[in-house]
Amino acid sequence: MEEIINKVKDVIAQLNEEEDLGIAFPDSYIEDLAEAYIKRDLTDDELCELTRRLKAAYDRAHVEAGEAVGTVAAQSVGEPGTQMTMRTFHYAGVTELNVTLGLPRLIEIVDARKEIATPTMDIYFDEERRNDEEFVRTLANKIGKSTINDVLSDFNLNYGTMEVEAVLDNKKIEEKRLDREEINAIIEKTFKKATINNDNIIIPSSKTDKSDSKFEIRELRLLADKVRDLQISGIKGIGKVIIRKDDREWIIHTEGSNLKEILDMEGIDHVRTTTNNIHEIGEVLGIEAARQSIINEAQNTLSEQGLSVDVRHIMLVADIMTSEGVVKSIGRHGISGEKSSVLARAAFEETGKHLLNASIRGEVDDLTGIIENIIIGQPIPLGTGSVGVKMDYKNE
């Protein structure tokens, strides 16, 4: 195979030299050519011809200069978008976990929201540990948020002594694979006055000196809530955790996301573990990853609704959104708001603002875009309108 590939490469080089075709195929094409050469038992001349034709087909498939790719992409995403139901909430993958889907999600992606409605993570494990249930469960409990409330066996408010009495359930603690000592430490750290006696924890209300009894009871109740909600394990930003066994391996789905800290953990598959928060990916893994994430998320939401949009349209959207190193939204606060032409911006939204600011700064509109030229009534610089005539007047 290696030989053949090299042979194909030679043929390409030869063609480039002799016929000046300027062939620069991706590797996969070269592999395909090599495969065809073996499978079809081609002669060298035939390989040459095949390469030539492939080049012609390849060129034909290219977008031509002056093609309105943006408009076509917008129409190609927009049309199926109209078929999506406005409010669709679905239980994606696993039950219990509610993830925004459909049009709301698509809008979220395109708007580049910082705070998305339902951030989730899919956590995969490396080869050694992806079948280690015990490890996965321990990790899941470490990641997922648990509070004192989750490990209580009894909980009382003692109005006589003005104390909160909590009894921990060792069984539950064990089930959650938590460390008893750690819990004690956390309690002691948070509630300085707490006395821990085996499983019994007694926390006196801090404001016992106040004479107003109503006030005191309120205080005690607030304290009770505080005790119950005391977080004893978990990573910031992550709430509920769901463990699921795929065909082959264990996967953790989370409600909420914290990519940075999860990736820092031992035994995580750094390649496949992901979040649906594009901004987070952008921050942790860089803009290219954010671009890919936009493509994946958009493609997934569309295909989940049974709509198929060519990736290249979505890729164009993702490219535009990430072209400046940060994730920008499509719309007033992003791409459309940063167009160079005053007329184009004014035609979109906030007309007055843009015209006023442009006049203050004395902006000049070169009229190179589409919208500007439609406004003034000139042929648009696209398609038929993208060509002009240049005259060499020295030869006149």
Next chain:
Amino acid sequence: MAKINEAVSYFGFEETFSLKVCKDIRKEILKVKDEEKEATFNKYFSEIKEYYQENEYSDDEELIAADFAGESSEKLTDDYPEVDFEQYGIFAAVEGIAVPGDEEEPADDDKDEIDAEPEKASSKKEDVFGDDYSFIYTPPAYAHKHDNAESTKIYINGELLGSCEDPVSFTQEMRQKRRNGEISYEMNITYYEDNNEIYIFNDPGRARRPLIIVEEGKPLLKEDHLNKVANGKLKWDDLVNNGLIEYLDAEEEENSYIAMTLADLNEDHTHLEIDPATMLGICAGIIPFSDHNSSPRNTMEAGMTKQALGLYVSNYALRTDTRAHLLHHPQTPIVKTRIIDSTNYDSRPSGQNFVVALMSYEGYNMEDAMVINKGALERGLARSSFFRAYDTSEKRYAGGQVDKFEVPDKNIKGYRSEDAYRNLDEDGVVNPESEVESGDVLIGKTSPPRFLEEDFGTVADRRRETSVTVRHGEKGIVDAVLLSETVEGSRLAKIRVRDTRQPEFGDKFASRHGQKGVVGLILSPEDIPFTEFGVVPDLIVNPHAIPSRMSIGQVLEMVAGKAGCLEGERVDATPFNQDLEGEIKQQLLNHGFESAGCESLYSGVTGERIDAEIFVGVAYYQKLHHMTTDKVYARSRGPVQVLTRQPTEGRAREGGLRFGEMERDCLIAHGAALTLKERLLDESDKYEAIVCENCGMLAVYDRNKNKKYCPICGDVETYPVEISYAFKLLLDELKSLCIFPKLVLGDKA
């Protein structure tokens, strides 16, 4: 504050209270020399004074008065707000209904009591509801204080009124009172268990329907009552007033368990349908076999039947409706329902019975088109008249000027072509039965000039032509001319133009099952397939219209209609009547037809028998008021708007067809730059602007001197530039906002 209030009531001040009034009163008292009164007065007076001084009010009397007024209004809101029981209508309810009970209207001093003591007010309310009323009725201002989970909120017409402790017995009691006639029968009460709220409604606009009340599994309406009704001893209202039948609205239906038939009835039921078909309204009730249709089709038909042409009134010849359609030979439907009977549909029918064949015909009836029999049309099938009334009067203007009905003189301002006035009589009004088309004058009228100018020659003196003409795109025959007087006593002319509408391509028809379609072919009867007996269908409908829409009612109607024709009897197809189908089939068999309604048809063109059996039946079809003549439109050139110089909008204004945003996007996507420019500029608001090279503003062309110049820079070089007029407008508007848009010119690439 309390002291002041006391003072106010003591002295019975009616107007705004002020120190000045106090002083005046004091004078009065001193005159009479009533020591006791004086003492009281002084006590209050000093108090009042103190109060104002304490609150750092100035001595200014007006200010004090104003302050006091403000204070008192604030006080009102603080206290228990006055609840107008009449307004809520629990007791009095909607107008025209007798006020139940002998509740006296609270006297004025009573009201004061309510103002002062809320507790008393609530006890007072208990009286209203009877002695043993256990629930606590809280006014809105206090409602929030009773936020314990057990008390049920009560809303009247969506407004929170109060709460009660025992919602179930409360609603029961209210219903009982309604049935007893103590509360208007128009009140409906619903208790929502899930959110623990009671809704009472008595406002207009709710759809309500009557049901027989059931108690302990037995309907209250007995055989006895029915006999009395039959004898005329009891009327409908008596049944309602005696609490045998009650009206439920959509909300209260949620609280009830309604049995469809007497046989279904069990202990749990609260109501019994008078007839299952009473759940349908007028429009849906017209549909025969509606229980065999899919619900969307029934909904669609309920909407469409309102668009059907028919005999809309019987005095149409005496009326001048601005627009009216009239079906020429309306028929009563062969397949009817009981609702048709009870709504007198038969005396105002809106359709005709068509012989319908369910088959395809050369593709002329695909996608809900239909082939219609030309012979039938010429015999008057689905023919209708369209009436339009025009009117105008001789208005009077300031300065003794008046409009005048006349055949306008040739030198009048805005004179139309002589041809347009050809139908006018000497009095300036058209003659009846003259054929008119769009633009023809119906009432010749002239008005005085708009501005009277001082001796400015003959031009301004000329009267204007303000005749009434036949609308754009319409034609017809003058049906009636009516001359009368307005309220002011000036002459009034009303003219009704009639236009006969024989069905044509694109006219819309619908059966009674949401099956609408347009005429796709008008076919000579000799080309239409005919049956063994020589019956030629009036209409050929495509069979593809039926299965996906599941309007089985249409199929049944056609069979029933056929059977009805053969029997010479109308068929009752009221929904939820189970055993009709077998009967109809038997009738068809008896007349030598196939029970399913299928027949062999012979091609009208070749005379050959068509292989497939074809379903033929009689269905009631409605002509809907969407007709081609009212809609066909095209434009190449025409009027433009004054402001933008873009084509006008709409058929009536001979407007252009909008090339919208999405259409524009498509041309962009295709890269068709010049086509786009043609649509948006050349065929719209193309404008040649002259631009000053120096300042970049628009220059001016002086026709007298035949010279272009810039109003700012004077006599400088200018260049013509092709822009859209809308853009020129944008530039003007920017200038008016003190923004200086400058056009920098360059050579065309």
